[in-house]
Amino acid sequence: MNAQHPAATPYRGYTTPRPTSTHRSSALEVRPTVSARGLTKTYGPTTALSGVDLDLWPGEAVAVMGASGSGKSTLLHCMAGVITPDTGSVLLETGHGVVDVVAGDAEQRAAWRLEHLGFVFQQGLLLPELTAVENVALPLILSGVDRSAAVAHASTWMRALGLDGLEERRLGQLSGGQQQRVAIARAQVGDPALVVADEPTGALDSTTSAEVMRALLDSTTGRGRTLVVVTHDRTVAGFCDRVIHLADGRVVAEEATR
Ligand code: ADP
Ligand code: MG
Helix, strand or coil: CCCCCCEEEECCCCCCCCCCCCCCCCCCCCCCCEEEEEEEEEEECCCEEEEEEEECCCEEEEEEEEHHHHHHHHHHHCCCCCCCEEEEEEECCCCCCCCCCCCCCHHHHHHHHHHEEEEEEEECCCCHHHHHHHHHHHHHCCCCCCCCHHHHHHHHHHHHHHCCCCCCCCCCHCCCCHHHHHHHHHHHHCCCCCEEEEEECCCCCHHHHHHHHHHHHHHHHHHHEEEEEEEECCHHHHCCCCCEEEECCCCEEEEEEE
16 A cells, blocks of 8 residues: 555664655645654653654554553554643644644644544444444534434445444444444544544454454545554554554554555
8 A cells, every 4th residue: 555665674763754755845745644753641650652753644554563551542642632742743634734733722632633533442432322323423413514414424434334224223233343333434424634543453353353454444544544553463453554563652663564
């Protein structure tokens, strides 16, 4: 998917190559979807992030791996504007301009998340009182889209994820893999620039996990969106273009998977 990424190299700081351009200052310049620099975060005596720099490019899928407690979720949440780092910057290219994710107040960040980001978690975090299609439509409804238009658009995403016929089901009437595909549909429905997934296959068997990863990639990088996936699973990471390894809140290695 991203031929510009080199074969695995030892980590030397910014190893992510910029796509080659002879017009670096022109409007045609390709900018990272997310550009994070110098991220640090401590919780009392615990250092969660210790100076992370990371660029995520349009159309690329990046896996973040590392031992439990290495800072993976903290990094994901800083890049997504869910938590504010102690120091450092995060710029998000929305497709309509660049947003400084760190600079915004909580209300602005919530608005940016709704408009520009999609989230998939280990447990789908679907609302049990809503039907599947209502869960998928929820980000649009929260953004002020008319309910029937939101449900119609949500239905097209459910079809794209192989969930047609399941629109009216509730959480308990869906398998684990179906629930994750509902969560993926919900993450795409607002046409986000960036989709972040934290252990999206962590609760699934290996066959379902592969199906869910394919669905996740088709609906993100397959449409030019950027995907970042936290995973413990080498097979899941192998679906991505690049793997970033964290240890003690630092990037300690980066490898291309193809
Ligand atoms: P990972 O996702 O790689 O397991 P996290 O980013 O969740 O790691 O956590 C990194 C470190 O920061 C861990 O030591 C964790 O206990 C700590 N940490 C994360 N969030 C909090 C929090 N809200 N309060 C206190 N410590 C936290
Ligand atoms: Mg985590």
